[in-house]
Structures are given as structure tokens and as C-alpha cells.
Amino acid sequence: MRRDVFQAIADPNRRVILSMLATGKLNVNQVADQFDITRSAVSQHMKILTECGLVSITKKGRERYCEAKLDKLSEIWDWLNQYKKFWEGKFDAMEQALKEIQAKNKKDGNKK
Amino acid sequence: MGTKSNLVDNPVRQEVNITRIFDAPRELVFKMWTDPELVEKWWGPKDFKNPVCELDARVGGTMRIVMQAPDGLMIPTSGVFTELLEPERIVFKNFKEDDDGNAQLEVINTVTFTEENGKTTMTLNALAVRITPEACASIEGMNVGWNQSIDRFAYVLTGINH
Numbered sequence: 430m431r432r433d434v435f436q437a438i439a440d441p442n443r444r445v446i447l448s449m450l451a452t453g454k455l456n457v458n459q460v461a462d463q464f465d466i467t468r469s470a471v472s473q474h475m476k477i478l479t480e481c482g483l484v485s486i487t488k489k490g491r492e493r494y495c496e497a498k499l500d501k502l503s504e505i506w507d508w509l510n511q512y513k514k515f516w517e518g519k520f521d522a523m524e525q526a527l528k529e530i531q532a533k534n535k536k537d538g539n540k541k
Numbered sequence: 542m543g544t545k546s547n548l549v550d551n552p553v554r555q556e557v558n559i560t561r562i563f564d565a566p567r568e569l570v571f572k573m574w575t576d577p578e579l580v581e582k583w584w585g586p587k588d589f590k591n592p593v594c595e596l597d598a599r600v601g602g603t604m605r606i607v608m609q610a611p612d613g614l615m616i617p618t619s620g621v622f623t624e625l626l627e628p629e630r631i632v633f634k635n636f637k638e639d640d641d642g643n644a645q646l647e648v649i650n651t652v653t654f655t656e657e658n659g660k661t662t663m664t665l666n667a668l669a670v671r672i673t674p675e676a677c678a679s680i681e682g683m684n685v686g687w688n689q690s691i692d693r694f695a696y697v698l699t700g701i702n703h
Binding site: 433435436438439505506508509511512513516517519520522523524525526527528529530531 | 554555556557559561563564565569570573579582583584585587637645646648663665667669670671672692
């Protein structure tokens with residue numbers, strides 16, 4: 430099964446986990462406590478996040494700490510930023526076109 | 542590169558939102574998306590031509606527009622309409638490919654139009670979601686390379702601005 434950042438963020442629970450970990454390391458229980466879903470479901474999400482390279486788990490004594498590795502997400506942002514620029518450029522042109530069309534309509538209307 | 546503070550604010554941002562207010566009635570702004578003659582006027586930036594501008598504005602219909610930059614470079618874009626509610630709402634999908642040309646992301650674009658005092662507020666929400674195996678099958682053979690389009694578009698625009 431292919432794992433990538435887009436799969437990591439496809440699930441709303443995984444997005445919440447990432448947001449929680451974005452502010453600092455948490456152990457697995459602290460994460461699980463925030464959810465209504467079962468601990469094993471949380472573990473499954475955590476497993477997918479580690480396989481996608483967005484979370485790393487380190488053992489410290491009996492505790493397992495989860496840490497977000499969010500650098501990979503920049504892959505998504507870079508594309509989204511470009512996408513935004515792409516449309517903003519187009520909408521500038523749309524504004525101009527609307528002005529021209531309406532000016533022309535007005536002129537044609539006055540002729541009648 | 543993305544800043545850390547940005548990360549903490551919203552680490553899993555996967556959408557783009559743009560809002561524009563146009564001094565025009567919304568029927569006209571809506572038609573700017575569905576009438577090929579009007580689309581041609583804005584789809585490409587200044588001095589661009591659109592040698593191919595095919596729009597089948599109905600649910601399941603495709604859009605295929607090829608922009609041509611002043612230096613001759615062709616920039617293809619394509620998508621599929623999934624919802625049309627005149628003059629309020631248009632939803633269309635397009636796809637982002639990875640470096641190997643495989644569709645990687647499905648981008649669901651929702652455009653809404655509301656009018657107040659003769660001015661139209663248009664919003665674009667683009668939500669990027671990972672491609673599903675079913676979607677992969679349905680887009681096989683389609684010209685879907687929006688990431689390339691966007692890269693080239695950005696490249697050409699930079700050239701023009703200078």
C-alpha cells in the first residue's frame with residue numbers, strides 16, 4: 430500500500446492528531462484520551478501517520494511518545510499556494526473582462 | 542519554505558479559498574464560467590490566446606482549454622463539471638499528477654455567486670483530496686495535468702510581469 434502525505438491527512442481523526450502534536454510531543458495515551466474512538470483505532474491512525482512519515486514514535490521507559498514531523502506537509506502547501514496564484518491571476522483577468530463586457534453592453538444599449 | 546508558525550496555526554491545511562467582488566450582476570459572472578465565448582476573454586491572462594476552448598457545461602461535462610502564451614507555449618487545462626446550479630454554484634473537479642504523471646490528488650473546486658446591490662461576490666474553494674482507486678480508473682486517458690499547467694502558467698506570468 431502506497432503511503433503519502435495526502436493519505437495522512439485524508440482522515441479527519443488523523444488531521445486532529447496532527448494538530449494536537451503540532452504543539453508538542455504527547456504520549457499515546459494522552460492522544461487517545463482526546464478521542465471517542467477506541468484506543469486501537471487511535472493506534473491504527475498513528476501507525477498510518479508514522480508510515481506516511483508525519484509522526485515518529487520514541488520509547489522512553491514504558492511510555493511511547495509521538496512527535497509530529499510536519500516538514501513533509503510543505504509538499505501540499507507549495508502546490509496549494511501555486512494553485513491560489515494561478516486562480517488569482519485568472520480572476521484579475523476576469524475582472525477586466527467583466528468591465529469590458531459591461532462597458533460594451535452599455536454602449537450598445539445607448540445606441541438603441 | 543513554510544514557516545513553523547504557519548504549521549502550528551493549521552498544520553493540515555488542504556484547501557484554498559479566494560473571494561472576489563465584481564461590479565457586475567451574478568447572472569453575468571456565472572456565465573463567465575459556462576459560455577465559451579466569455580471564458581475565452583479571461584481564462585488566459587493578458588496577451589494569451591485560447592486556441593482550444595471547449596466547455597460542456599452540464600453535470601458530467603468536461604472543460605478543455607488550451608492557453609497559448611505570447612511566446613507560443615501551450616498550456617492545457619481540463620476538468621469535469623460535477624454540479625451546476627445557475628446562477629449560484631458551480632462545482633468542477635480536476636487532478637494533480639505526481640512527477641511520474643500519475644493522478645495523485647483530486648481537486649474539488651466549488652465556485653459560489655451571491656449578489657447584493659448589483660455587485661457579485663464570487664468565492665472559490667479548492668479542496669485537495671487524495672485520489673481514490675475508483676477515480677484513477679475514471680480519469681485514465683484524460684488530460685489532467687494541472688500541476689504542469691500551473692507551473693508553466695506561473696513561469697509565463699513571471700516573465701510577463703518583468
